[in-house]
Amino acid sequence: MVTAEPGADAADSASHPPAGQRRAVLARLLARPSGRIGLALVLFHIALAMLSPLIVPYDAAAQGLDAFDAPSAAHWLGTDQLGRDVLSRTMLGSRELLSVTAQAAGAAILWGGAAGILLGLAGGLIDDLALRVVDAFLGIPSLLFLLLIAFAFRGSTEIVVPAFGFFYGLPVLRIARAATRGVRDADYVTAARLRGESAFHMLWAEIRPNVADVILVEGAMEWSWMILAFSSLSFLGLGVQPPTPDWGQMVADARGYLTIAPWAAAAPCAALVSLVVGLNFLSDALGKALGIDAIRAPR
């Protein structure tokens, strides 16, 4: 060959590997008011749940002589019908809730994501059949099943966590499957298929990195639904069991005295609303920061 073959140029493209990309996503997230508010609320609640045992002013179970005290310097948020400090109970009331639902959200992301990717890759009859089963489950409100399970195994997190994970993993599965079908026919996937790569390699190395964003955002959204559902169970007495304080349980206890001591119900309600709204803001802004807000699988 007479002509010198040119090497591809070296001095191009400023390097921005994942660390840089992550920084860019965080910057875009914080550029939105909803991202800032959402992240602040969620971080606040997580920090509070972790630190509350160290900083609560009163023992959550300690009953005082003064029931139905209005908010005062001694009891910032007043006391409930048993004279317990509402502030302390609200601060402690998210620990069990967050722990159970976070584990369940992790389970939902793992199983929903993996199953969704595999179904998306498999296609054909298996995909069709499995999807009809998923649709059947999604057609019935999952709270019904969860009520039944929670009633049968009252308060047992070993059962409740997988149950929540299963039902809230179904929408994650649909999203993961839809996203997988979007990249399934890309040349790089075909190349891996032609090479003869294992199912695990396809799942983990080829597809997962391309659909992780979508799954994560959907998982965050499902987490907020789980928090609402689990609080509903606690409200009905099927979730967190006394004496562990819990928001749903507190609302249930206080609802008989709404006219006498509205603060006892208002405080856990406000806390729950701020957590759920924060999570919704966060997942919404995260989706937009990652550029995937347009992706939404059919429910």
Add this chain to the structure above:
Amino acid sequence: MNAPALSGAVAPLLDVERLTIAAVGPDGRPRPVLTDVGLRLLPGEAIGIVGESGCGKSTLGLALLGYLRPGLTRVAGHVRFAGQDLFAPDAPLEQMRGRQIAFVPQNAAAALTPGMTIGQQLDEALRLHTGAERASRRETALALLADLQLTDPAVIVGRYPHELSGGQQQRCVLGLALAGDPRVLVLDEPTTALDAATQAGVLEALRRTGERRGIAMVYISHNFGVVARNCDRVAVMYAGELVETGATPRLLRSPAHPYTRGLLASLPSIRRPGLPAAMPGTPPAPGVAGLGCRFAPRCPHAAPECARHPELSQAGPGASVRCHFPDPPAAAAAARDGRDRRPGEALLEVAGLGFTYGQGGYLGRLLGRPTARRTLDDLSFTLRAGETLGVVGESGSGKSTLLRLLLGLQRPEIGSARLADEDLTLPLARRPLELRRQIQIVFQNPGGTLNPRQTIADIIESPLRLYFPALAAQARRRRAIELLDQVRLGAHHLARYPEQLSGGEKQRVAIARALAAEPRLILCDEVTSALDVSVQAAILQLLDRVQAETGAALILVSHDIAVVRAVADRVVVLHEGRICEAGAAVEVFGSPSHPYTATLLANSFDPEAPAPEDPLPFVPNLAPLLPLTGADP
């Protein structure tokens, strides 16, 4: 070629004057995308703007309509249409766009609304621009389509975009652009997505329409073939500057700027075999170019004077060049090496291969539906180790299907295919790993061939991990670096992600990934059709060298006959699923015995052909109007 004489007497229709457009980066520093561009378009004239990707061609094209992409600002200069400054705050752009100046975007097929018939879309455009009566609008629409040489316009207006072939879609988009009866038409890569014969047809239709209606045309393309066919004058752009302008025949015959020479030399020739010369390097990113001549880093004749930025200076009548040494040095004629390869044993034997898409099924046969036409019919050829087989044909000729059969993605209906002792009619799932290793593929689209979320190291090490599990992590990394070296990339690319690479670099990585398997047969599916000509030449050289080093057999599928001619030892010409000609490349191209091969050759661009006054012969496409469902799968 209907331009009035290049004299100052005629007032220019479009006048671009010292136009500088910059992108403002995150640091607030403006990076010039276009620098000091001056251009005049006379009424009825056709000019071409040529250059590699990233040289500012499209930005200039849009600026001709008074449009800047978001993030760009006009720093200096003017664009005037018949005296009206298009960047003036009160410019009546809405009245002008579409009616005075129209634009045809790069991906024209996406410009058609999928849910409306062609007739409805044309009608809408005509109503908007002319406000004529419905009946006369229909007549105008039919006349437009007939002008663009669409057979049977009355049928076309009733069809939806997806029911048309690529060439037909392209003509319909042109019809939409012409609906406002503009005086200037700006075409951004008008035929890049089409194969040679279709391309020739569309260009011919454009040329005639432009002449008949007296429309001035601006062709933006990286392909000299497009420009040579239709343009009176050519402007060559590099790094946001005009580097050479001149009348088309003169510029093609005696290019003055080394960049123009390089671009022309990197075109594979249909006249003789051998590899085209590649230009080293890539154009600088906006704002990166130094103070001197912007082409100097890639210029084979760079001298100390080139540290001074050259001005665009007169070089003969109506021609200008931006170079300190504009005389073409004698030694610049690109040397093309002949090939001398000794082929080895027969490796791939294909006999009587046949395949039909959508075979109708049992029910179809029961109902007496006509059996579908064979996508591939009675295909036989032999490929020896170390040999390159070129497969040429238009889209829909069965080229891709052949590759899918060899890869096992489809099973042939009849016939046999063997790679040495292995049966290739086995479906993919039943092929042993060892057989899979021996056949590797490089895909067409550099954008989709690499996983965007894997580093180059991951991508190249995947096949190593799979096929050579005995390699330890360190040895694997060393091998990956060797492979990168083999495709002229460096170890510093290992940690990068595909989006940080250019199109040519991505194809190099894809080739390295194929080589990692140490295959005996490499399938190349239109590997250069998405690349600039300069990059194409480099990739063709790379493939050729890699083959010499590894002794693998190569099947190169392409619709570009010149590309095939450049590298193939033997050629198979496919037409509608059948081999219409096969043999040694020298013979097939030297004296084509089949009229279809002759058509393909005639429709290819040849810079050495005497093109000036006699327009290139247009040989009509042999393929009939595509049937409704016969699109290439």
